[in-house]
Amino acid sequence: MLNAKNITKTFITGEVEQKVLKGIDFSVEGGEFVSIMGRSGAGKSTLLYILSLLDETPSGQVFIKNEEITLLSGDEAVSYRLNNFGFVFQEYALLPELNALENVALPLLMRGQKRKSAYEIAKKALEQVGLENKLENFSSQLSGGEQQRVSIARAVAHNPKIIFADEPTANLDTQRACEIMNIFIDLNKKGQTIVMVTHELEYAKATHRIIELRDGLTVNDRRILDPKMLLCKL
Amino acid sequence: MMVTFLNLVVISGILIGLIAGSSNDFRSHYSGDVFIKPKTEYKVIRDADKIVGIAKGLPEVVDISTRYLLPVSLENDYKKELSENKSKNISSTILAGITPADEDKVTGLSSFLVEGDFLSEDDTDKILVGSSLLSQYSDALSQNTIKNVKIGSKLRMTIGDNFHDVIVKGIIKIKVGDVSQRIFMNKKHMLNLIQLNKNDASEIAITIDPKTESAYIKESLQNSNIDKSALVQTWEEAQGKFFKDLSSTFTILGNVIGTIGLVVASITIFIVIFINAISRKKFIGILKGIGVSGSTIRYSYLFQSIFYATIGSLLGLMLLYGILVPYFDKNPIDFPFSDGILAVTAAGTTWRLGLLFLATLIAGFLPAQIVIRRNTLDSILGR
Numbered sequence: 001m002l003n004a005k006n007i008t009k010t011f012i013t014g015e016v017e018q019k020v021l022k023g024i025d026f027s028v029e030g031g032e033f034v035s036i037m038g039r040s041g042a043g044k045s046t047l048l049y050i051l052s053l054l055d056e057t058p059s060g061q062v063f064i065k066n067e068e069i070t071l072l073s074g075d076e077a078v079s080y081r082l083n084n085f086g087f088v089f090q091e092y093a094l095l096p097e098l099n100a101l102e103n104v105a106l107p108l109l110m111r112g113q114k115r116k117s118a119y120e121i122a123k124k125a126l127e128q129v130g131l132e133n134k135l136e137n138f139s140s141q142l143s144g145g146e147q148q149r150v151s152i153a154r155a156v157a158h159n160p161k162i163i164f165a166d167e168p169t170a171n172l173d174t175q176r177a178c179e180i181m182n183i184f185i186d187l188n189k190k191g192q193t194i195v196m197v198t199h200e201l202e203y204a205k206a207t208h209r210i211i212e213l214r215d216g217l218t219v220n221d222r223r224i225l226d227p228k229m230l231l232c233k234l
Numbered sequence: 235m236m237v238t239f240l241n242l243v244v245i246s247g248i249l250i251g252l253i254a255g256s257s258n259d260f261r262s263h264y265s266g267d268v269f270i271k272p273k274t275e276y277k278v279i280r281d282a283d284k285i286v287g288i289a290k291g292l293p294e295v296v297d298i299s300t301r302y303l304l305p306v307s308l309e310n311d312y313k314k315e316l317s318e319n320k321s322k323n324i325s326s327t328i329l330a331g332i333t334p335a336d337e338d339k340v341t342g343l344s345s346f347l348v349e350g351d352f353l354s355e356d357d358t359d360k361i362l363v364g365s366s367l368l369s370q371y372s373d374a375l376s377q378n379t380i381k382n383v384k385i386g387s388k389l390r391m392t393i394g395d396n397f398h399d400v401i402v403k404g405i406i407k408i409k410v411g412d413v414s415q416r417i418f419m420n421k422k423h424m425l426n427l428i429q430l431n432k433n434d435a436s437e438i439a440i441t442i443d444p445k446t447e448s449a450y451i452k453e454s455l456q457n458s459n460i461d462k463s464a465l466v467q468t469w470e471e472a473q474g475k476f477f478k479d480l481s482s483t484f485t486i487l488g489n490v491i492g493t494i495g496l497v498v499a500s501i502t503i504f505i506v507i508f509i510n511a512i513s514r515k516k517f518i519g520i521l522k523g524i525g526v527s528g529s530t531i532r533y534s535y536l537f538q539s540i541f542y543a544t545i546g547s548l549l550g551l552m553l554l555y556g557i558l559v560p561y562f563d564k565n566p567i568d569f570p571f572s573d574g575i576l577a578v579t580a581a582g583t584t585w586r587l588g589l590l591f592l593a594t595l596i597a598g599f600l601p602a603q604i605v606i607r608r609n610t611l612d613s614i615l616g617r
Binding site for chain 2: 049054055074075078079081082083085087089093094095096106107110154
């Protein structure tokens with residue numbers, strides 16, 4: 001599904017060059033749930049941004065189903081993201097003027113879907129994450145966990161090839177984080193490919209595979225034999 | 235935006251209206267629609283009766299007034315003995331011999347009476363005096379004015395070497411200088427005072443049907459074998475180059491002020507949209523992140539600018555045509571030399587509206603473009 005080759009990234013601050021990624025190679029199979037781990041500054045989020053075409057100045061190659069997406073121009077990349085990727089941000093990234101239903105429906109509308117159909121799909125996606133009673137709520141009227149659920153619903157509503165999640169549980173308490181992880185696990189069980197950045201080993205262990213980064217290099221790439229749904233305390 | 239629109243239209247409208255008001259007054263209260271005067275090399279229009287007859291034969295001609303002008307001096311207190319250091323209470327002016335009813339139809343002269351009564355056909359030694367000749371109607375610095383003139387005052391009018399006593403019957407106050415600096419007398423009586431050819435005239439003012447072009451009547455008269463001493467002009471030509479230049483000057487001035495207003499409005503829109511876009515750069519980043527294209531975001535900001543321009547212009551148009559134009563039509567601005575109107579035309583307003591929208595579009599496009607071109611990730615992460 002996804003193939004990354006020799007991904008490098010250098011940040012330049014004044015005259016100081018900092019090489020964050022020093023040549024990462026890996027691939028993700030369709031239906032896989034992969035977690036990328038590493039200490040702060042290891043380059044895991046940077047890698048995710050490059051894979052998902054959010055970083056517009058990468059170095060290296062990213063292939064999706066043998067198509068090199070790193071060759072796409074700015075507008076083509078935006079369009080590719082819209083049609084093929086879902087993104088879950090650490091800070092939810094919901095638009096405050098829109099309610100939950102509208103936030104989820106927006107990418108569908110942008111893809112040219114009819115209003116009625118887009119809203120029906122958005123409603124189903126929100127039901128899938130347990131927010132059927134909060135369709136009309138604005139982000140200010142939702143808890144952190146609920147906002148992240150809306151964000152996940154927005155990411156999955158258009159059946160993307162891959163969902164990229166950047167530390168989706170980092171801003172949540174244990175209970176909410178556990179619930180969010182179970183939503184991802186449930187989605188993955190239905191065949192959704194997910195690449196997630198996390199620093200929580202407990203959550204990484206609930207995925208198929210853990211790629212560990214250190215100092216811009218892959219230091220560990222191991223498979224979890226039996227990933228399970230997490231038991232969340234009530 | 236509404237204020238900018240009004241600034242664009244009203245300021246130039248008032249500046250142009252100042253001249254337009256003066257021009258309208260000149261036409262309505264002095265020259266008429268077609269004006270005939272002697273050519274430079276002649277002192278009078280000869281065979282004026284024939285010209286009047288031809289004009290009357292044109293169906294589009296409504297009214298005609300012929301005037302005979304003479305330079306005169308007008309003296310008050312002429313019976314008083316003067317001490318050595320006192321000058322005479324005297325003024326030099328133009329005596330216009332008119333047929334009162336005809337003149338009133340063409341210029342509405344009687345409506346400008348501020349004191350006394352209008353001339354009748356039977357008046358012999360009665361005159362109307364323009365207020366600019368009277369000290370009580372002029373400011374202290376005005377020269378060539380006569381003091382202590384009232385209705386019924388007996389004045390000495392000197393024409394060449396002859397003098398005649400005349401009685402003030404009325405005082406005319408009007409902002410058309412050519413009228414307010416004259417005295418008026420019944421032409422019939424004037425011809426009795428001095429030997430004049432009654433078939434001569436100094437001015438002929440003609441009003442025509444409003445649907446007819448002045449130029450058409452001018453051409454018709456010129457083609458009618460009128461005396462070669464007559465110079466036929468449209469009312470615009472009669473006003474002369476100075477008037478036209480003044481009007482152009484004020485138009486340029488109005489456009490300059492309007493342009494400054496437009497620039498200020500553009501900067502304001504730019505700042506409003508820029509602040510809006512900058513404060514929302516994270517959300518613009520999110521929109522791009524989830525796949526909303528830059529052009530869609532750009533359109534939303536352009537729509538926002540157009541919305542401001544549309545609302546402002548609509549309010550401005552309502553205020554302009556609903557309140558300001560009718561108000562200034564009924565209550566012209568009292569400028570010293572004219573009653574200023576608000577000169578706005580549909581074409582001028584449309585042109586300025588177009589300019590405003592164009593400036594707004596550019597001012598909205600630029601900041602949106604600046605923010606959209608930012609790196610998506612930097613916008614999302616607030617870097």
